[in-house]
Amino acid sequence: MISVEQHLDRILSTVKVIRPFEQGVLDAQGCVLAEDVTARGSLPGFTNSAMDGYAVHAADVASAAPDSPVVLPVVTDIAAGNTRPLSLAPGQTMRIMTGAPMPRGADAVVPVEATDGGIARVSITARSVVGQHVREEGEDVEAGRVVLRRGTLLGPGQIALLAAAGVARLRVVPRPRVVVLSTGDELVEVGRTPGFGQIVDSNSVMLSAAVTAVGATPYVVGGVPDDARVLMDTLEGQLVRADAVITTGGVSMGAFDTVKEVLSRVGTMQFDKVAMRPGMPQGFGVLGDEAVPVFTLPGNPVSALVSFHVFVAPALRQLAGRPEPAWPPGYLTAVATETFRSVPGKMEFLRVILDEDRARLAGGQGSHMLAALAAADALAVIPPEVTEVRPGEQVECLPLLGREAP
């Protein structure tokens, strides 16, 4: 029996970041940069107005005040999108819109609110200083500078910066492609009615959803029979498109545990009992020329989803090049509102409902019990040496993926 930490360590010391790929900036959302990126152009690309108002020589309006307005002729309008370079002579003004290029010579913008809004001539009632309401070329980003570093996760703000700085394509770590393979003669596909002794293959849709929730791309290969040859052929056929493979079922102590039987002989696969509940039988290793990580999860649905959260999700994040999040923390602390019991010597993952910072059991805790799993917000993690958490005591909780949408 190995500990949860030992199994996770083995996984994370094996899994490598996926080879980077060039993508369009929008398609790179949620991916991690695989290179430092430099700005092609400056931001702003030209000195422009920060306000709707009037471009002036600041010296011309130095004495302007509500009771002593300065009146200047308005020689033209400058709209955003004006591509003609203009020059402003002293003693004149131009009406200018937010984002429009400043005319040469002008060194300040008087906001429209500090004027009478005149079109041919304008009465200005507030003084201005050099640089006021002016955005200088390059004050945000200088061309040629690194704007984002390798390792940055790309969200809306990062994508905006890259696009604005003229970067349309860039090298990122692609989204992991994950083959989800469920095994068992007893499985019927979703939508068919199971006969006596059969069950719906709910693991494949559950894990597909979990893979999606962690930002990776699932490929479901459902209902592989308990046949060594078929399983091996299926696996080999899938390895070419997979950055990782997840199987469920066929790994416990039974006489017909095909996954364990077949995979024990190949690659670096290793099958262990992990000191956890649920999810004790775990297998992990790499297969094929590309050393694709393979996770063999137990077939009980609760065991499979717990194993996904504890072992697979961190590995998929590592494949995607993401740093483990310092913030928000993976775990959060809640206060138990009832007694949580746990077996000694195993890390226990209880399905709990969170109500603000209070946690209560979600219902039946059997590893086949889907109703409680579906009602739960999080897994309360009880360390191996703890056998009881009393009401009012704190407990670490691992939020379930997809339970709260963004």
Add this chain to the structure above:
Amino acid sequence: MISVEQHLDRILSTVKVIRPFEQGVLDAQGCVLAEDVTARGSLPGFTNSAMDGYAVHAADVASAAPDSPVVLPVVTDIAAGNTRPLSLAPGQTMRIMTGAPMPRGADAVVPVEATDGGIARVSITARSVVGQHVREEGEDVEAGRVVLRRGTLLGPGQIALLAAAGVARLRVVPRPRVVVLSTGDELVEVGRTPGFGQIVDSNSVMLSAAVTAVGATPYVVGGVPDDARVLMDTLEGQLVRADAVITTGGVSMGAFDTVKEVLSRVGTMQFDKVAMRPGMPQGFGVLGDEAVPVFTLPGNPVSALVSFHVFVAPALRQLAGRPEPAWPPGYLTAVATETFRSVPGKMEFLRVILDEDRARLAGGQGSHMLAALAAADALAVIPPEVTEVRPGEQVECLPLLGREAP
């Protein structure tokens, strides 16, 4: 000038949940149930073994112990997927795998670990009680019972429960389809080099990414010119496929603010100054026969993304039928590590970097400054009546979407 709360209230009291739609269970991930769903079958669907071991009459092994084993003949094996109903006579046993149907008559399972693992006959070294390691038909879910309620957000565990209970299709609130429309003669599309006076249309890719990050589906209509007729025609053409429209630009005080000019005349559109920085000029209303909500955001990228977080994201969640999350809270509390300054009378949204529970400014706070936006983890929210947050004081922060992947 209206408050942030007033503008948000007007939006949220207008926006309705999108009409439900029937979808396959896997495609419904991230969606909210629009109906109570009842189980078609029981879970488990048949009484089965919770362990790999031996099905017995518990009475036969009542005296079993390590020093006085009970030896029973093994009459057959029962694998998971066995669809033949079997009967077990007293004094006999059947080897049974996890999930395999219990034979009639048997009332307990002895785990393989408490036996010698025999195949023709087995030596059992631990007593058993009725029901031990047996999962009763329907103990998790009874057929016909409501398994998930209307309003439930569907993640991996919920999808597994529905699939297992025989529900393949169900009515959910669809993902909102959001048209992102950027306006301005100065815009060039991403990947093209802007000339003098032009800028890359980074807002459309930024908001498209933000829409995706909130679980909705974006349709980008980029670079609409500042022409009233073109804008109106474009909008009308897009309304048919939109559950919401977001525009950026053209809503401030300028003489060429086409969006404001065109939309002021139609639907229930209303343009307000909102007491916030950045993001003061805001427009909202509904357009067309379907009363599609339209958000006109300011054109400065930081203003646009702040406005998205504060006004559009809550509205899209409401369109999608999601309850505002009680947990995790939208806001988190951090401690300022430097002085944050804010104008009086406006709610200020400062771009900050979080380091555990400490917040510091991300850099230049101008509403055009993308570098600081791209470096930030969150928006520190400074209420209108506060003009200064001192080091060590607490500040509420709104995490930026997509800044931390799941």
